Amino acid sequence: MSVNFEYYKVFYYVATAGSITAAAKKLFLTQPTISHYIQSLEKELDCSLFLRTKKGVIMTPEAKQLYSHIALACEHIFEAEQQLENAKHLMAGTITIGASETTLHHFIMPYLKEFRARYPNIKIKISNSNTPAIMKLLTEGLLDFAVLVVNDDIRVEKPFFQNALDKIQDIFVAGPEYAHLKNQPLSLEELKSYPLICLEKGTMTRSFLTRFLLDHKIDWDADVELDSHELIRMLVMQNFGIGFIPNIVVSDDIEAGDVFHLKINSVIPKRRISLISNPNTLSLSSKAFISLFDHLTL
Template sequence: MSASFDSYKIFYYVAKYQNITAAAKALFLTQPTVSHCIHGLEAELGCILFLRSQKGVTLTPEGLLLYEHVSIACEHIFKAEDLINAMNSLSDGVIHIGASETTLHHYLLPYLKEFRLKHPKIKLQIANNNTPSTIEFLKSGLMDVAILVMATDEKDTELTVHKLASFRYVAIASDAFMELKGRSVSLRELCDYPLICMEAGTFTRKFLDKYFLDYHYELKPDIELATADLITPMVKNDLGVGFAPYEFARKSLLDHTVFELNITEKMPPCEICAITNNGRPLSIASQAFLQMLLKKE
């Protein structure tokens, strides 16, 4: 059996319109071309598919059986073509985005707004999880792109990392720890103070653990938190020295309810990054979203 899809497509239109001329018009073909194709398909299948008359054509029992199956296939294919065309024009599609608390609040929201204004028919499904969970979701194919804070030296061969913006953590304290203000403070000295930071397992905690270990100290916080937005309030209430993303502490630093410590040992830089899975091609909508982020930098 060597009949092509084009032959079955022409058969579908002739059966649908019950008229060769109307089918030829719908297909932008000549009437002789359509007639020739139907004759060829009948010869290929070894049976008559249509009864011809001056009024048009009527399906034979064999033609009706074929149409019942071919119509389902054609309509599925045509529907798929419509969906692909909609995706190409960014008038349909879904983007699965993963983001940490930090990147969602202090980087991503304006870009989500901009993308929605440009492409209102694209659905945005956003999952807000910690960095390790988001990376696992990305690797498992449950997300298209993740927007996370990453260390500049962090490598993973399964992922492509696009740097979007610089990012830094700061050590902050309230005036209850005035003796630390306006001078250099070593990590060794800081270890004697109550410390506040994110809980174990988060990117921030891993980053800080490594930072301390690089200088041969162990980070032993007195207070561990699940969300970064609680660190500054804890510090403002004199509960200890906190390590927080700068953006979370910025307002309190500007109104002088907390101050930034000048730590002797330089804290390594971080980047806000867009991360994709090397083993999973991006949809057209996801590519457009990623390109929008990259063009902003």
């Protein structure tokens, strides 16, 4: 048996209202059309569904049994249609974003605030971890998109695409007890005699630093390994050693004089802040967020 859903829909409204006239008004149909649909359904099911009364209609026992199931189905469908309509107009939905410590605190925060102001009913979920961990979540389909700091040698495989949004400069910084190194060009060879504070192995920044030192034939291993730039920042201010960190993380500290930027005679390449996503699976909500980056060009 294959019954037209419109028949069940009309049946639901007539049964709920107890009136063909009320159902016709609700569905913007004529009473004869409603009656025709009910008669067609009764013919398909081979049973009577309604008894007419002076006040409207009442369900037969068979109709009551049918209604107990059809009502649940219709209400689920109507709810799904409403949710889809809300999503189309960005009145509801959820976006899941992956971000590294650096991009979350020092890049996308203004965009999060703008998005929330524009679309207050859309929920935002953020996974904050290092780049390899975020990339794993993204490829497993657990994130809509990610905003990460990536090295120049990193390439993403289809169906994912990488769009550069900005560039970031890593620097060496030190605290007040290393003031004798301030304002003088230093070689990496000279720097390696001091304790090095950097991110732990397995992070994108640590891989970048290791490659940079190898390219300059410098064997300088970490004295202190940490899992966040914030901790590096704190230990540098406490004079634990020379820190390797993105400049945007310590720009306020440099301006305040709590740390200073060491000048080295080797150029540290800039890295990219990139949007990584699968365009084929982006929701309307995710596309709306990503559109906030449209003014950024590299």
